[in-house]
Amino acid sequence: xxxxxxxxxxxxxxxxxxxxxxxxxxxxxxxxxxxxxxxxxxxxxxxxxxxxxxxxxxxxxxxxxxxxxxxxxxxxxxxxxxxxxxxxxxxxxxxxxxxxxxxxxxxxxxxxxxxxxxxxxxxxxxxxxxxxxxxxxxxxxxxxxxxxxxxxxxxxxxxxxxxxxxxxxxxxxxxxxxxxxxxxxxxxxxxxxxxxxxxxxxxxxxxxxxxxxxxxxxxxxx
Amino acid sequence: xxxxxxxxxxxxxxxxxxxxxxxxxxxxxxxxxxxxxxxxxxxxxxxxxxxxxxxxxxxxxxxxxxxxxxxxxxxxxxxxxxxxxxxxxxxxxxxxxxxxxxxxxxxxxxxxxxxxxxxxxxxxxxxxxxxxxxxxxxxxxxxxxxxxxxxxxxxxxxxxxxxxxxxxxxxxxxxxxxxxxxxxxxxxxxxxxxxxxxxxxxxxxxxxxxxxxxxxxxxxxxxxxxxxxxxxxxxxxxxxxxxxxxxxxxxx
Numbered sequence: 001x002x003x004x005x006x007x008x009x010x011x012x013x014x015x016x017x018x019x020x021x022x023x024x025x026x027x028x029x030x031x032x033x034x035x036x037x038x039x040x041x042x043x044x045x046x047x048x049x050x051x052x053x054x055x056x057x058x059x060x061x062x063x064x065x066x067x068x069x070x071x072x073x074x075x076x077x078x079x080x081x082x083x084x085x086x087x088x089x090x091x092x093x094x095x096x097x098x099x100x101x102x103x104x105x106x107x108x109x110x111x112x113x114x115x116x117x118x119x120x121x122x123x124x125x126x127x128x129x130x131x132x133x134x135x136x137x138x139x140x141x142x143x144x145x146x147x148x149x150x151x152x153x154x155x156x157x158x159x160x161x162x163x164x165x166x167x168x169x170x171x172x173x174x175x176x177x178x179x180x181x182x183x184x185x186x187x188x189x190x191x192x193x194x195x196x197x198x199x200x201x202x203x204x205x206x207x208x209x210x211x212x213x214x215x216x217x218x219x220x221x222x
Numbered sequence: 223x224x225x226x227x228x229x230x231x232x233x234x235x236x237x238x239x240x241x242x243x244x245x246x247x248x249x250x251x252x253x254x255x256x257x258x259x260x261x262x263x264x265x266x267x268x269x270x271x272x273x274x275x276x277x278x279x280x281x282x283x284x285x286x287x288x289x290x291x292x293x294x295x296x297x298x299x300x301x302x303x304x305x306x307x308x309x310x311x312x313x314x315x316x317x318x319x320x321x322x323x324x325x326x327x328x329x330x331x332x333x334x335x336x337x338x339x340x341x342x343x344x345x346x347x348x349x350x351x352x353x354x355x356x357x358x359x360x361x362x363x364x365x366x367x368x369x370x371x372x373x374x375x376x377x378x379x380x381x382x383x384x385x386x387x388x389x390x391x392x393x394x395x396x397x398x399x400x401x402x403x404x405x406x407x408x409x410x411x412x413x414x415x416x417x418x419x420x421x422x423x424x425x426x427x428x429x430x431x432x433x434x435x436x437x438x439x440x441x442x443x444x445x446x447x448x449x450x451x452x453x454x455x456x457x458x459x460x461x462x463x464x465x466x467x468x469x470x471x472x473x474x
Contacts (some may be wrong), residue, residue, distance in 0.1 A: 120336070121298040122325075122373075123328060125299055138315050
C-alpha cells in the first residue's frame with residue numbers, strides 16, 4: 001500500500017513541476033500573441049478535457065510502444081519502449097493534465113494586462129526582466145491554482161494510467177488503479193480505507209482551490 | 223535649467239486601429255512643453271510613439287540620438303524616458319518603496335537624482351512604508367511621478383496625470399509638479415486638455431487636433447493658426463471658446 005501511495009505522489013509531483021515549466025511559455029504566448037491561429041493551438045491543448053482518457057491512453061500506448069517511430073529515435077540511447085514504465089506514465093499525465101495548467105495560467109496572464117508591462121518597459125526593464133519581476137508575481141495565483149489542479153487531477157486519473165502503465169506494482173501502480181484491483185478481488189476493507197483517504201485528499205484540494213480564489217478576489221487594486 | 227541640449231524631433235504617420243496619427247512635433251529639451259488638444263486628438267498616441275510603446279512609421283530624434291528611423295527602432299526599455307500614465311499604474315505586488323526603486327535599479331544613465339531628493343520633492347516620506355493599496359489617488363500619482371523621476375530620465379512625459387483625480391487631489395498635487403519642473407533640469411512634455419493646468423506650468427504649448435500637431439511653440443505661427451481656427455468655428459464654438467478664455471483668466 002505504501003508503495004502505491006509513494007508512486008502516486010511521485011507521479012503527481014513530477015507531473016506538476018514539469019507542467020508548470022511547459023505550460024508557462026505556452027500560456028504566455030496564448031495570452032499575449034495576436035496570431036490568428038492561436039485559438040487553434042488553444043483548442044489542441046484543451047483536447048484532453050474532452051477526449052475519453054482511454055482514447056488518449058491508447059494513442060500514447062502506441063506512441064510509446066516498441067513499434068513506434070518515436071521510440072526508434074530513442075533506441076540509440078538504450079530505450080526500447082516507455083510503455084508500462086514510470087517515465088511513460090509521466091509523459092501521459094503531462095499531456096492529460098496540460099489544459100489544467102495552461103488555462104489558469106493563461107487567464108492570470110491575461111488579467112495582468114498590458115499596463116504593468118508598459119510601466120516596466122518605461123522603467124528600463126527588458127521584456128525578460130519584466131516577465132520575471134512583473135508578470136510572474138502578478139500572475140502568481142494562477143500558478144497556485146494550476147499546481148493544485150494538476151496535482152489533484154493526476155492523482156485522480158485512471159484511464160490513461162491504466163492504458164500506459166498497466167498497474168505494475170511498485171512501478172506504475174497508483175492509488176486509482178489499486179482501488180479498482182481491490183474491488184475486483186473483493187477486498188472491501190482495504191478498499192474502504194483507500195477510498196476514505198482519497199475523499200479526504202480531494203476535499204483538501206478543493207478547499208485549497210477555494211481559498212486561493214478567495215484571496216485572489218481580495219487582491220490589491222491595480 | 224537653461225542648459226540647452228538640442229531638440230526632440232518627432233514625425234509619425236500611420237494608423238492605430240481606427241485612428242490615424244500624422245504628426246510632426248518639435249520641442250526643445252529644456253523646460254516644460256505643453257501638449258493640448260481635445261480628447262481623441264492623438265496626444266496619448268504621440269506620447270506612446272515617443273516612448274516606444276507603439277510603433278508607427280516615422281522618425282524620432284532626441285538630442286543627437288536617433289531613436290527611430292526607417293532602419294532602426296530603439297525598444298521602449300532602452301529609451302531614457304520617464305512616463306507618467308493617466309492612471310498611476312503602480313505595480314500592485316510591490317511596496318511603495320519597491321515601486322520607487324524599480325526604475326532606479328535599472329537606470330543606465332548616470333544617477334543624477336537621488337532617492338532622498340525625490341522623496342523630499344514629492345513629499346513621499348510618510349508613504350514609503352504603506353501598501354500601495356492604501357494610498358489615495360493623489361498619493362498614488364505622486365509615487366508614480368517619483369518612480370519615473372528615479373529612473374533617471376532625459377525626458378519626463380506626463381500624460382494628463384491629474385485627469386483621473388478629484389478637485390482636491392488635483393489641488394494637492396499640482397504644486398508638487400510645479401515645484402519639480404522648476405527645480406529639476408529634466409525637460410518635461412506635459413499633456414493636458416485643461417488650459418488652466420497647463421498655464422501654471424508653461425507658456426510653450428503645442429496643440430493637437432485629429433491626429434495632427436496644428437499649433438507650434440512659435441507665437442506668430444500659433445497666432446495665425448488660432449485665427450484660422452476661430453474663423454472656421456461656428457457661433458456656438460466661439461461662445462464656448464470665449465467662456466473658456468474668460469474662465470482661464472484671459473479676458474480682453
